Amino acid sequence: MTINWKLQAFILSASLWIAAPAAFGGGAEVYAKNCASCHGxxxxxxxxxxxxxxxxxxxxxxxxxxxxxxxxxxxxxxGKEKMKAYKDKVTEAEAKELVAYIRTFKK
Ligand code: HEC
Structure with a gap:
């Protein structure tokens, strides 16, 4: 039984590890890298x-x-004026994730 329990805990933590970037990565990661320097x-x-x-x-x-x-x-x-175009840095799909991510800032 103890082995089973450990195995289950391992599988659970491993699947969380894999699921996390898919759920929270995407926009958040790209934003932190390219956008946070200006937009915070x-x-x-x-x-x-x-x-x-x-x-x-x-x-x-x-x-x-x-x-x-x-x-x-x-x-x-x-882009426009001070904000440069990001089409060489992010894909259109990533840009859409960024828009969704920006919407999450709203209080
Ligand atoms: C060099 C600083 C800078 C960086 C880096 C930057 N922005 Fe901007 N961004 C601006 C400025 C300045 C404006 C307002 C431009 C205007 O209205 O003329 C703006 C406007 C915007 C707008 C339009 C809405 C608004 O405020 O008028 C969005 C959406 C946006 N930025 C998202 C992003 C995203 C996503 C990234 C990363 C890929 C990013 N920005 C990176 C400076 C920056």
Missing amino acids: KDGKGETVMGKKAKVKDYTDAKVQASFTDAEALKMILE
Whole structure:
């Protein structure tokens, strides 16, 4: 029985390990790598670069309402002014995950 219990615990932790990146990775990881320097880990944009570039606070519901998913997607892929295009760095699928991820900042 003890062996069985250990084996079950092992399988459980192993499957959590595998499932976690699929559930929380994607957008979060790509965001941390490419976007957090300006938009901040928490989406508030309170970073040195974010303040300089005057990025918006994505925890603010009014800011979230000011752009559609399609506009956000276009911004990420094609860029605008201070924000450069990311279409060489992220795939369209990743960009869509980024849009979904940005939506999670809203309080
Ligand atoms: C160099 C700093 C910088 C980086 C890095 C950056 N952004 Fe931006 N981002 C900006 C600025 C500045 C704006 C506002 C541009 C404007 O309205 O002219 C903006 C606008 C946006 C918008 C449109 C909504 C809005 O606030 O007007 C989205 C969505 C967005 N960024 C997502 C991202 C994502 C996702 C990444 C990573 C792939 C990223 N940004 C990386 C500076 C940055």
